[in-house]
Amino acid sequence: MAWFEREGICIAYEESGPQDGPVVVFSHGFLMDGEMFLPNVENLQDVFRCIVWDQRGFGATGPTNRAFSYWDSARDLIGLLDHLEIASASLVGMSQGGFVSMRAALLEPDRFRALALIATRSDLDDMSVTDSFEQLKAEWTRSGAANVAGNLAAFLLGPDYEASAWTAKWQRLPREHFDHPVDALTSRDDITNLLHDITHASIVFHGDADAAIDPGCGEALAARLPNCKGIVSVAGAGHTPNLTHAHEVNPLLRDFLLRYGR
Incomplete structure (x- = not known):
């Protein structure tokens, strides 16, 4: 794990693959971190210089004590x-990472080659979804992930995925500053x-059983x-198809990036 500093925040990242390969940056979803892209x-x-990073509030970057927007994260x-x-790089973004x-x-259109967008959207959530996140924020302040980890695992990863490693991560997240993300x-x-200004070659992946963002x-x-x-x-995938159904996503993602990401 390596870090760089921006606005006084130490942001964690890791890279693998050939240093002279075409670059792909992977941006994770809410409550996840760069490990969700390991598969x-x-x-x-083998071909691409792959960079995963942990956004403000999550993973090795950890909590932030200040408000921020997704423009700040961008x-x-x-x-x-x-x-x-x-x-120059291509981007793979899942849910929040797509935002x-x-x-x-x-912000910098000439900087990027291609975009793969997974389980994400450009518009806003329904009020019922926003309310549920406000309830999650209040519950996290009271008890952290203790009472919600199981439901979050089913919501984000689906009922059949072995989620213990992720629920353990959520249990370790502190209660403080969860309001900012x-x-x-x-x-x-x-x-x-x-x-209309995102003219880069793009592809969209979405699980047909996604309960978090409608297909x-x-x-x-x-x-x-x-x-x-x-x-x-x-087919059959929930909100994290690149992780839970990597065997289906990987060939198509690889083909797209080989065509448009280098």
């Missing part, structure tokens, strides 16, 4: 590329009217991205 990195690191991603002196990746592409999620802006959101996103090469519906 994908293993499939790509600038963290760009700052990571600056730190590594990387001029961040799209914003990074909007939740607020970033619930207060994010709608970027649907900006999608229709993935279809709408793919329809609005001007250079989208298609949408992949992953």
